[in-house]
Amino acid sequence: MALLTFTVRRFLAMILILWIVLTIVFAMARLSPYDPIAQIMQQHYQVAQAAQIRHEFGLDQPMWKQYLNYVGGLLHGDLGKSESQQTLGQPVWSLLQHGVPVTMKLGFYALVLSLVVGLPVGLLSAIKQNSFVDHGSQAIMMVLYAVPVFVLVPLAQVVIGVQLRWLPVTGWGAPGVLGFKEAILPVTLYAAGLTGYFAKSYRSFLLEVLSQDYIRTARAKGLKARIILYIHAVKNTLVPLASIVGPVVAYLITGAFVIETFFGIPGIGYITVESIFNSDYSVIEATTLLLAAFVVLVNFLTDVVYALVDPRVRL
Amino acid sequence: MRIARRLLNSALALSLAATFAISAHGVSSARQAPAGMPxxxxxxxxxxxxxxxxxxxxxxxxxxxxxxxxxxxxxxxxxxxxxxxxxxxxxxxxxxxxxxxxxxxxxxxxxxxxxxxxxxxxxxxxxxxxxxxxxxxxxxxxxxxxxxxxxxxxxxxxxxxxxxxxxxxxxxxxxxxxxxxxxxxxxxxxxxxxxxxxxxxxxxxxxxxxxxxxxxxxxxxxxxxxxxxxxxxxxxxxxxxxxxxxxxxxxxxxxxxxxxxxxxxxxxxxxIDSNQTGLRDFRSGGLDETFGVPTQDQATYRGKPGAYQFPTAFIEYLGMNVNDPPFSNVHCRLAVAYAIDRVTLAKKYLHGAYKPLYSFVPGGFQGYFNGHSGVPYYDPAKARQQLAKCPGGINVTYVYRNDTTDRNAEAAAITAMLATVGIHFTPKGVPRSEWLNYIARDTPLSKTHTAACYGDWFEDYPDSQDYFYNLLYGGVAENFSGYNNKTFNKLIDEADAAANQSTRARLYLRANKMMLNQAPVVPYDNGTAFDLVNTKKVHGLIPxxxxxxxxxxxxxxxxxx
Missing domain, CATH: 3.40.190.10 (Periplasmic binding protein-like II)
Incomplete structure (x- = not known):
């Protein structure tokens, strides 16, 4: 019963957060000084014709009415229509439907890569604590973690793409070998910070477990180091590890803005950035809402899983 | 040590697995180019x-x-x-x-x-x-x-x-x-x-x-x-x-x-999403051609093989409200026309990304003339002479679109040039969406009580008629200066109707020069394109x-x- 109450309470909080997000984004877009209709009409701008288009999009209605129309549309699954010149009148979902899987794919690849590299490095550091390997690898991981992706990306593009010409600096999903080459730089750079994070976190988790009494007992019993590490220690790091992967998944989706924009990857982050430049209110609202929904949903699920695992959380 | 080696082996195996996963992303229904076709x-x-x-x-x-x-x-x-x-x-x-x-x-x-x-x-x-x-x-x-x-x-x-x-x-x-x-x-x-x-x-x-x-x-x-x-x-x-x-x-x-x-x-x-991206892609070998090299990068490529800078059909001009003082007086307008140094504007303030322009149509179009023979050009002495005949002098607001650094730079430069001869423009930079309200087809400057405003145009179709008729013909919607001259209108009518292209060119040229000497507008630059072509690989692409x-x-x- 306590779990059900907890879940319902969290679910209602999630809805409230989403409502606040969509209200803020709606207000910000409408209060922007940039007029999407002016963007559409270019050099043949006419005040009368602009008024006509504004009317067609309902932009001439009072703000509260536009808001009600917007929320009403959302409740019916309608994200609205694009107000940008390049995609005028197209349903917003038709613009986003290919972007969502791209962002998820990018995030998934980066997550896999960062786990594949970060965890073994963290493990190696822990078992070689205070050695040259430990200090060296942790220094590298610290740099990866600390250097912002917006610094790392242009540097890598100039050196690896422009000067060495090893890999393409834009594009995504081309057929054949080119598609693979296109993915290497963005996935690697996206995974870089996470790799550092996972390596450092995992080292801490493992060191903490290795200092526990039951590990000492296992050693005293004469168990082999390999068995102690894999059977007893590593297994017990999985719970704290899971606790950091949840928020990271949310970060991977929302953090795609920089990577997607720099590499021209047609994901949800890049679409959002371009829609801001085009004053395309409907797309801005839809993408922000989608991203917020994803983050809130991941947090909701994490909370529920925690509550399942640890009854103290429900109190 | 053995554990470390095993860990490394495991990491290697997992990395390979991830590599295969990522490579699968790139392999889809690829179509190959016909054999031997570049x-x-x-x-x-x-x-x-x-x-x-x-x-x-x-x-x-x-x-x-x-x-x-x-x-x-x-x-x-x-x-x-x-x-x-x-x-x-x-x-x-x-x-x-x-x-x-x-x-x-x-x-x-x-x-x-x-x-x-x-x-x-x-x-x-x-x-x-x-x-x-x-x-x-x-x-x-x-x-x-x-x-x-x-x-x-x-x-x-x-x-x-x-x-x-x-x-x-x-x-x-x-x-x-x-x-x-x-x-x-x-x-x-x-x-x-x-x-x-x-x-x-x-x-x-x-x-x-x-x-x-x-x-x-x-x-x-x-x-x-x-x-x-x-x-x-x-x-x-x-x-x-x-x-x-x-x-x-x-x-x-x-x-x-x-x-x-x-x-x-x-x-x-x-x-691609922007000319910056295009340039980056070109430099990495991802593109064989890119257009619109950003102004700040042009100096790096100017004069190198495969770098082409050439005029386009884009023009920029300053339009004046000919229906209200001070610019209802031709001397006031001519004072402005003589005070703007197009060469310095293009070379110094716009870093050579634009070409000085005296004609109202860009190069290659009928009625275009090279140089400034027979039309107002930069001459501070003449500007002062005309200003002396301008009752009350000129102290007005100049509206321009402030959406790029180039436009802010040129508005500041024009204001400074005019000030040196005693013409006082107060620049008012507005976002593009607001600027459109000043030059909109159905709101000429006289309706918004604006004295002077920035204007630009890119051809709809490649004919001088698109410039002269739309922007200067009496009573036409996009003519925001409000210029309406019977002789000019007649010349444009004749040129529009003439089937002989030489006749049309002659008529447009006459109309162009006649209008410029009345200065309802002051054209000052012609946009240029700056393109890069990988000429080691591609042949036959020209500006x-x-x-x-x-x-x-x-x-x-x-x-x-």
Whole structure:
């Protein structure tokens, strides 16, 4: 019963957060000084014709009415229509439907890569604590973690793409070998910070477990180091590890803005950035809402899983 | 130590697994280029992350769509560049004649075909024009063809009559309601490009032409131009059919083997999002051509092989409200015209990214003149003389659009230049959306009580009529300065109607100089394009003023290798 109450309470909080997000984004877009209709009409701008288009999009209605129309549309699954010149009148979902899987794919690849590299490095550091390997690898991981992706990306593009010409600096999903080459730089750079994070976190988790009494007992019993590490220690790091992967998944989706924009990857982050430049209110609202929904949903699920695992959380 | 080695082995195995997973992402329904055909990657589509705004020629309004449709479709007339001049030439027509006092144009068709092998017929031409101008298509630019007899009622859906008919399978005739010497140039606009009636008949033509934009097979089969599209999926009405779903929007083209000028290259045109991205992609080898090199990067490439800077059809000017003081007085306007140093403005403040301009039409257009002979130019002494005859002097607000650093720089420079002769402009930079309200077609400066305002223009179709008539003819909507001079209007009327191109050029030149000496507007620069071509790999792309990119020489892609 306590779990059900907890879940319902969290679910209602999630809805409230989403409502606040969509209200803020709606207000910000409408209060922007940039007029999407002016963007559409270019050099043949006419005040009368602009008024006509504004009317067609309902932009001439009072703000509260536009808001009600917007929320009403959302409740019916309608994200609205694009107000940008390049995609005028197209349903917003038709613009986003290919972007969502791209962002998820990018995030998934980066997550896999960062786990594949970060965890073994963290493990190696822990078992070689205070050695040259430990200090060296942790220094590298610290740099990866600390250097912002917006610094790392242009540097890598100039050196690896422009000067060495090893890999393409834009594009995504081309057929054949080119598609693979296109993915290497963005996935690697996206995974870089996470790799550092996972390596450092995992080292801490493992060191903490290795200092526990039951590990000492296992050693005293004469168990082999390999068995102690894999059977007893590593297994017990999985719970704290899971606790950091949840928020990271949310970060991977929302953090795609920089990577997607720099590499021209047609994901949800890049679409959002371009829609801001085009004053395309409907797309801005839809993408922000989608991203917020994803983050809130991941947090909701994490909370529920925690509550399942640890009854103290429900109190 | 053994544990460490095992860990490394495990990491290696997992890395390989991840590598395979990522590589699977890149492997999809790839189409290979025909053996031996070189591939050229062009930066013509600046619309990432979205697909081309439209691939339906009837509704093309933007440069991106214009480039792509020009590769896929042809017109009876098209434009080529000859010695810096913009020249219309018969493309899908082999020749044409003008009769009926300049109101009847008869075109004989060339022996050429669509990509699916259908031969071009007069019926295709009639179908395409009627489709483009129909009420259902609702083209935002159909008024370009408003001189075709019956246009108004036909495009409003009130009549089925339109002045275009097939005389026989290979001859088509247009009847105009007025004499229009610029009709061939209008036919060169994508609006009038020719589609395969057999491919198009029965398809939806409304909703802004989404059928051709989203249906790859139509662009693969019905192409009348030098190239046809390569499709990546058999889905008939799926936008992803032009490129794999979830990938960077990319148009891949191979030669249309039935087109009369056979190309020998495969074109790959990936969407890029900005000229900065284009430059980066070019430098990394991802593009063989990029246009619009950012101003700050131009110095790095100027003078190097494959770097081309050339004037485009974009002009910038300062417009003055001729209906209210102080600029209702010609001396006040001339004082401004003599006080602006176009050369310094272009070279110093705009870093050579623009060319000084004295004519109201850009280079290559009829009525253009090089230099400043016979028109106001930078002369502070003359500016002061004119200012002395300007009652009350000049102390006004100057409205300009402040959306780029170049425009802010030029507004500041103009203000400073005017101040040195005693003219006081207070610059008021506004966002583009607000600026449009000052120059809007239905709000001339006199209505907004504005004395002076920045103006710019890029041709709708490559003819001087598009500049002189729209921006300066008395009573026309986009003429925001309010200039209305009977002699000027008469010269423009005559030039518009004349069928002889030399006569038109002479008349436009007279009108241009006459108007500039009354200075309702002060043109000061001509935009330039700065393109880069990988000339080690690509041959035959030349600067094209009309298209503002490097393009096939003589608009013939057979010249490109």
């Amino acid at each position: 591939t050229i990657r062009l930066g013509y589509l600046e619309n990432n992350p979205q697909w081309a705004p439209t691939l339906d020629p009837a509704v093309v309004e933007d440069q991106n769509s214009s480039y792509l449709t020009q590769l896929l479709y042809g017109g009876l007339i098209n434009i080529k560049q000859v010695g810096g001049r913009v020249v219309p030439y018969p493309q899908l027509a082999s020749r044409y004649k003008v009769t009926g006092s300049g109101k009847i144009y008869t075109f004989s068709l060339r022996k050429t075909g669509f990509a699916n092998g259908d031969p071009l017929t007069a019926q295709d031409v009639v179908f395409s024009i009627r489709r483009a101008l129909s009420k259902q298509t609702n083209s935002p630019i159909n008024t370009y063809d408003s001189m075709i007899k019956g246009f108004a009622n036909y495009s409003a859906g009130k009549s089925s009559y339109l002045g275009v008919k097939a005389l026989n399978a290979r001859t088509v005739q247009f009847t105009l309601s007025v004499r229009a010497g610029f009709f061939p140039e209008v036919l060169a606009y994508p609006l009038n490009f020719i589609l395969d009636a057999k491919v198009m008949r029965g398809t939806s033509t409304n909703s802004g032409g989404t059928y051709l934009t989203t249906t790859c097979k139509a662009a693969a089969a019905g192409a009348s131009g030098p190239f046809k599209a390569v499709c990546h999926s058999s889905a008939a009405n799926d936008v992803t059919s032009f490129y794999p779903g979830g990938s960077t929007p990319t148009l891949t083209l191979v030669p249309n083997s039935h087109f009369y000028q056979k190309a020998h290259v495969r074109l790959v045109i990936p969407a 094209d003023n009309y298209r503002a990119v490097t393009w096939a020489k003589n608009n013939d892609w057979a010249n490109v290798s």
